Amino acid sequence: MAFQMSRILRNSMPTQRDDGVDGPISGAAVEPVVNVTPGAASHAPVSQEIKIRARDINVFYGTKQALYDVNIDIPAKGVTAFIGPSGCGKSTFLRCINRMNDTIPGAKVKGAIEIDGEDVNQKSLDPVVLRARVGMVFQKPNPFPKTIYENVAYGPRIHGLATSKEEIDHMVESSLRRAGLWAEVADRLQSPGTGLSGGQQQRLVIARAIAVNPEVILMDEPCSALDPIATAKIEELMDDLRQQFCIVIVTHSMAQAARVSQKTAFFHMGYLVESGPTEEIFTNPRDTRTQDYITGRFG
Amino acid sequence: MTDVAQGSPGRRGTGKRPASGKSIKAAPVNIRAAVESRLAMRHKAERRFRNTGLAAIVLALAFLIVLLGSIIAQGYTAFWSHSISAPITVDSAKVDARDLAGANYHMLVAAALLQKVGAPDDELGDNAAAMKELISTDVAHELQEQLEADPALIGKTVTVNGHLSDDADLYLKGEVTRSVPEAERKLTDQQLDWIDKLKAQGVVSGAFNSQLLTASDSTEPEQAGLLGAIIGSALTLLVTGLLAVPIGVMAAVYLEEFSPKNRMTDFIEVNINNLAAVPSIVYGLLGLALFINWMGLARSSPMVGGLVLALMALPTVIIATRSSLKSVPPSIREAALGMGASRTQTVFHHVLPLAMPGIMTGTILAMAHALGETAPLLMIGMVSFVPGVPEGFNGAATVLPVQIFIWENASERAFHERTAAAIIVLLVFMIIMNLAAIILRRRFERRW
Numbered sequence: 001m002a003f004q005m006s007r008i009l010r011n012s013m014p015t016q017r018d019d020g021v022d023g024p025i026s027g028a029a030v031e032p033v034v035n036v037t038p039g040a041a042s043h044a045p046v047s048q049e050i051k052i053r054a055r056d057i058n059v060f061y062g063t064k065q066a067l068y069d070v071n072i073d074i075p076a077k078g079v080t081a082f083i084g085p086s087g088c089g090k091s092t093f094l095r096c097i098n099r100m101n102d103t104i105p106g107a108k109v110k111g112a113i114e115i116d117g118e119d120v121n122q123k124s125l126d127p128v129v130l131r132a133r134v135g136m137v138f139q140k141p142n143p144f145p146k147t148i149y150e151n152v153a154y155g156p157r158i159h160g161l162a163t164s165k166e167e168i169d170h171m172v173e174s175s176l177r178r179a180g181l182w183a184e185v186a187d188r189l190q191s192p193g194t195g196l197s198g199g200q201q202q203r204l205v206i207a208r209a210i211a212v213n214p215e216v217i218l219m220d221e222p223c224s225a226l227d228p229i230a231t232a233k234i235e236e237l238m239d240d241l242r243q244q245f246c247i248v249i250v251t252h253s254m255a256q257a258a259r260v261s262q263k264t265a266f267f268h269m270g271y272l273v274e275s276g277p278t279e280e281i282f283t284n285p286r287d288t289r290t291q292d293y294i295t296g297r298f299g
Numbered sequence: 300m301t302d303v304a305q306g307s308p309g310r311r312g313t314g315k316r317p318a319s320g321k322s323i324k325a326a327p328v329n330i331r332a333a334v335e336s337r338l339a340m341r342h343k344a345e346r347r348f349r350n351t352g353l354a355a356i357v358l359a360l361a362f363l364i365v366l367l368g369s370i371i372a373q374g375y376t377a378f379w380s381h382s383i384s385a386p387i388t389v390d391s392a393k394v395d396a397r398d399l400a401g402a403n404y405h406m407l408v409a410a411a412l413l414q415k416v417g418a419p420d421d422e423l424g425d426n427a428a429a430m431k432e433l434i435s436t437d438v439a440h441e442l443q444e445q446l447e448a449d450p451a452l453i454g455k456t457v458t459v460n461g462h463l464s465d466d467a468d469l470y471l472k473g474e475v476t477r478s479v480p481e482a483e484r485k486l487t488d489q490q491l492d493w494i495d496k497l498k499a500q501g502v503v504s505g506a507f508n509s510q511l512l513t514a515s516d517s518t519e520p521e522q523a524g525l526l527g528a529i530i531g532s533a534l535t536l537l538v539t540g541l542l543a544v545p546i547g548v549m550a551a552v553y554l555e556e557f558s559p560k561n562r563m564t565d566f567i568e569v570n571i572n573n574l575a576a577v578p579s580i581v582y583g584l585l586g587l588a589l590f591i592n593w594m595g596l597a598r599s600s601p602m603v604g605g606l607v608l609a610l611m612a613l614p615t616v617i618i619a620t621r622s623s624l625k626s627v628p629p630s631i632r633e634a635a636l637g638m639g640a641s642r643t644q645t646v647f648h649h650v651l652p653l654a655m656p657g658i659m660t661g662t663i664l665a666m667a668h669a670l671g672e673t674a675p676l677l678m679i680g681m682v683s684f685v686p687g688v689p690e691g692f693n694g695a696a697t698v699l700p701v702q703i704f705i706w707e708n709a710s711e712r713a714f715h716e717r718t719a720a721a722i723i724v725l726l727v728f729m730i731i732m733n734l735a736a737i738i739l740r741r742r743f744e745r746r747w
Contacts, residue, residue: 103636105560128639136637142630144649154648155638208638 051076051216051246052097057111059092059101066092070111070272072265079238079247081261081278083254085293088267090250094218096120097248098134099127115216132159135209139221141201143193143208148185151193151204152176155212171211179207180237199230203237210241217241219249223256235260254294258282266290370726374719380508380521381463381471383438383497387411389446391454399447404439405431408459416496418489429490433497435462435521462510463503465520465713467494471505474716511720515687516702520713523706525724531601531681531689531696532670532728538605538692539612539669544662546609547616554617555624556646575614582611583678591679598680602692607679608669615668619661623654656740663736667729673700699725 265275438461514524586607689696
């Protein structure tokens with residue numbers, strides 16, 4: 001698998017460099033996924049404004065340390081990808097950002113994560129408020145076993161973002177539109193969300209997350225349970241959403257990281273080995289471990 | 300090395316060890332031959348296992364059929380009984396309008412029936428006494444009530460209805476036959492002749508025994524019914540359900556979703572599991588000491604019975620609820636928490652609705668168990684003879700399984716078939732509850 005991936009990357013990297021900066025965004029959806037499509041995404045300048053600032057993050061599960069002194073800045077607009085072999089701590093770090101680690105017994109987070117300068121771990125910050133600002137999409141599509149409408153309306157309802165039925169209707173429609181799902185489900189909003197295909201479910205989950213208009217969207221391997229066509233659609237969607245949101249994605253697919261992200265961070269054995277503009281990481285990594293990983297020598 | 304040798308089990312098993320000439324030599328060359336040589340044995344093992352399982356099921360079904368068959372065979376006759384409907388000429392010499400309660404109505408009816416069968420009473424009244432044994436007391440009661448309502452009927456002919464006595468009823472149902480020596484049965488040949496004559500004249504006729512479901516317990520088997528026990532069971536279960544279900548579900552939700560996992564909650568969990576295994580009679584003793592002696596609640600009452608059964612059902616409800624909460628996939632909790640739902644919202648909006656089918660199934664099964672529970676209720680005095688419908692939650696009452704226990708111990712032979720009939724009624728209620736559990740589960744079950 002890793003060997004195949006590196007071959008894909010090596011084959012596609014030159015194309016990426018040769019291609020124009022203004023390549024069509026929609027290209028990602030129609031091109032075969034095995035090719036790393038040269039989207040505008042990869043070459044757009046990384047936003048200088050910092051949204052999330054993590055300093056000296058150490059995470060412990062009981063006595064086992066999962067992360068060591070992670071320092072990273074995540075830009076406000078754009079896609080940041082976390083790559084690395086299984087168990088390297090990338091998902092753990094992702095879950096620190098919206099304090100989902102709180103739900104794991106024995107998990108302990110040390111260090112400071114700031115979103116817009118506000119420490120997410122401070123006692124006075126209710127995780128409910130934090131998670132309304134930081135949406136999350138999981139590896140396995142997990143729509144609520146309710147109707148499509150109810151899935152999207154849930155966030156606005158519990159946070160009191162809308163009071164009248166019309167407002168909620170409007171929010172549901174606009175969220176589904178932004179998630180590129182409206183055309184497919186407009187005539188069956190009252191059918192169960194779990195009845196959709198895997199890719200549609202994942203886009204429904206994204207619609208559910210953006211319905212509360214978060215500032216950050218965390219995606220934990222959002223495409224690992226999807227087929228290439230559904231993956232392409234999600235990637236296309238991410239490319240649209242990165243104009244408005246700070247998106248952080250954990251992915252096992254280096255091709256995906258190369259396609260969708262502007263910034264990439266490589267994790268290994270609980271350490272953040274290297275982070276920087278995606279193009280640099282993939283073409284000119286500074287650390288030999290990064291080099292070995294992206295060329296498929298391990299992982 | 301060939302591909303075949305590499306793929307063979309023998310080679311794989313020794314793959315990690317330093318290669319020696321011996322292990323390579325031992326590797327079978329032909330996989331197909333190696334597999335086929337064991338194939339017959341593997342098929343045989345599979346067949347053996349399947350047949351054993353099938354035999355177990357057949358055996359279990361056979362036991363069930365024997366059990367149900369014997370109960371139904373013994374009990375179905377109780378749903379049929381014989382009654383008397385006879386015109387009685389009320390002799391004004393024997394009934395005084397000023398002292399209606401003083402007359403011997405039973406004898407009056409017996410005398411009238413004696414005339415019907417053409418056997419005039421003798422001087423000593425032996426025949427009338429023998430006839431009295433064939434009719435139940437309710438015939439006389441009905442006659443008395445009719446006369447009390449309208450004393451003008453004295454001297455006229457009134458039609459009275461009532462039950463045949465239990466022994467006469469058994470004879471007509473064929474459970475007592477003439478082949479039994481006269482000395483060994485309760486009724487003489489003469490009495491049997493009379494019954495046959497009355498039957499031929501249409502005075503005695505058989506019908507569905509509605510008494511069994513509309514009357515309460517009685518010392519006369521032919522007048523005894525289950526209504527009091529059914530209502531007692533209903534009231535008791537109402538108390539049990541209202542206490543055990545909300546307390547049990549809330550306790551389980553707290554333990555499963557909110558409580559910190561520490562020694563204290565481990566201790567509580569172990570003890571809940573222990574309580575589920577405590578013999579039910581111990582709960583009866585606890586109820587006796589706590590609710591009756593200390594709190595002073597009425598003994599034999601559905602309130603105390605319900606409290607005791609609630610204590611008994613609680614561990615079952617908690618365990619069933621916890622296991623169905625555990626079976627809700629964590630992805631649903633993550634989804635809700637990730638959306639910014641609070642823990643309470645997560646539980647009540649998502650987890651509890653998904654766990655509902657399991658909770659309801661477990662709860663209804665616990666209730667069905669409580670419905671069939673006898674031993675703890677004996678301890679709190681629900682075993683007493685209650686000849687009526689319980690007067691509310693604090694009135695004396697009995698429940699279906701205890702009624703079965705009481706009837707089983709009765710000496711009258713007619714109670715035997717009624718015991719079996721009561722078991723059938725109890726089983727019907729159980730089946731209804733279990734069906735409700737299945738239907739509710741189907742209705743609430745949703746996929747995720």
